[in-house]
Amino acid sequence: MVSSIHDPRALSDAWLRAIDEAAPVLLGPHDRTGPALADEVARLSELYTRDRGALRAQSAALAARLRFFLPRDLPKIEGPLAELAWAGALPAGPRWKVLDLGAGLGTTTLGIATFAKRVGIEGLDVLAIERDPRSLDVMKHLAAKCGRGVLADETAPVTLETRELDLEPIDVRALRTPGGYSMVVLGLALNELWAAHPDPLERRSTLLARASEILADDGVVIVIEPALRESSRALQQLRDRIDASPRAPYVFAPCTRSGPCPMLEGERDWCHEELPLALPDALKTVARGAGLRWEGLSYAYLTLRKTPGRVADAWRVVGGPIESKGRTEWHACGEPGLVRIARLTRNRREGDALEGAQRGSMIAIEGEPAPGETLRTDRVRIDRRR
Ligand SMILES: C[S@@+](CC[C@H](N)C(=O)[O-])C[C@H]1O[C@@H](n2cnc3c(N)ncnc32)[C@H](O)[C@@H]1O
Known part of the structure; x- marks a missing residue:
């Protein structure tokens, strides 16, 4: 296999420098490094894996999110984007219009900006929706660095509009843009929506169907979820529901087959990806200190398009x-x-x-x-x- 410019890349030193510059400015006395950072990462990781109901508390752990989870998770979106590039199905440029739902600190948008630079996209026009204003402040700061300074050669520039909104009560079609979005993305956020609702599957599939209505003709909806059993299986169930519907959106990836997902038959199976990307050394030290893994980047994903067709006959x-x-x-x-x-x-x-x-x-x-x-x-x- 020949590696191409489209293949996912490990996080660069330039990104780590940009985060090092931003953290003291954004976090002030709440900034953390060394063992204090590893402790905060360990606590937040526990919350992500075992107590997802308490996730609102995550806005307090900004140092762990900015200094560890953001750089760790930023390359995840490169997996689905690299696959779209391989299949010749990336949305056309010269700019990409992106709607980032549950944007947090902007991790997914920043990953798209990094990939966009490599494939010659001139810039991103992003609308970010997030209920936590502190997260949006961090996103604004980082997005403004894209395409300049240490990130000049690393990312495409980003123009960003943010809205502090709760996604559950709104109809995302109200966020439509002329010509439609190149991408609507939900990075590690869908599982947090309607988590306490009696039928989250129905709500989430309605959200994705509406998101596909506001895409450009060649646009994509990309959902990234944690590679945990529960969130991955919930995404596979959602995929089954979308696949069974005769209307758009259509499942493009990861599935190369139609019909019910065979991994849902046994309770213990779940489908997820693993990018062969190790963490940069600085983050490895934090991961070790927090008792987390540092080899391989795992996530579950779903790529949807407005027209039928799968990633490959394979x-x-x-x-x-x-x-x-x-x-x-x-x-x-x-x-x-x-x-x-x-x-x-x-x-x-x-x-x-x-x-x-x-x-x-x-x-x-x-x-x-x-x-x-x-x-x-x-x-x-x-x-x-x-
Ligand atoms: C784990 S973070 C992921 C952030 C980012 N998208 C990423 O790729 O890492 C999930 C984000 O979804 C946001 N979120 C959860 N429920 C939401 C809701 N109902 N409306 C808006 N944002 C929500 C949270 O505030 C949080 O910032």
Whole structure:
């Protein structure tokens, strides 16, 4: 596989410098570094994973959000964007109009600005919706740095309008823009909406359907969610509901198949991606101090478009590689359902299509495997698509 300008990149030193410049200005006495930062990160991480009902308290942990979670999560949006680029389905330029819902400190918008610079987009025009005014202040400060100073070569410039709004009672179609949005994004925010509602699925699917109505013809809705079992499965259920509807929006990715998600059949399975990006050294130290992982960036995602069509006619690797004595196993999802692929170590070859294949990779499998089948690589031909 040849790496291209479209492939996701680890966070640059320039971004870390920009955050180091901004943090003391924005946080004053609430800024934290070293062990105090690691402690705040550990506390907030606990809240994200175990007590999502108490998430309103997150606005207090601004140092952890700005100095750790923002730079850690910023490259996540590059996964779905890189995939759109690979499929030739990125929205057209020269500028992108972005609606960022539940924008927080602006992590997702800033990730888009970073990717946009690499693919030659001239700039972003962003409308950010967020209920927490302190978060929007941070976003304004960081967005104003995009395309200049230490970020001159790193990000496209961003013009930003913000609105302090609760997303639950509003109809997002009221936020429409002439020509439509290139992207409507919800970065790690959808799971927080209607969390206490009796039918969050219905509310969230209505929100996504309305969001797709205000897209440009080539626009995309991208939802990123934490790779936790609960939030990933909720996103898969949402995907099933959207996929079953005959109207827009249409599921573009990650699924390469139609019909119900086979990963929802067993309670213990969930579909998520992993970008092979390690954290920069400075963040690794904080992650270690907070007891968090620092290799690989995981998230669940859903990319929707206004017109039917999937990312590829292929199989998606959704599990593995799992190494056991004498063999490696992967799980792949495609039109017939889920299959296992087993490669005996003695059949491993130089330039093997499965070498380096991991969650998210796409492959072509010769023949018509049946759901649940275990395919041995000495019996089928496998080609790597991405
Ligand atoms: C985990 S943060 C994610 C922020 C950012 N989008 C990112 O990519 O990291 C979730 C954000 O959604 C916001 N949020 C949650 N419920 C909301 C609501 N009902 N209306 C507006 N914003 C909301 C929270 O205030 C928080 O800033």
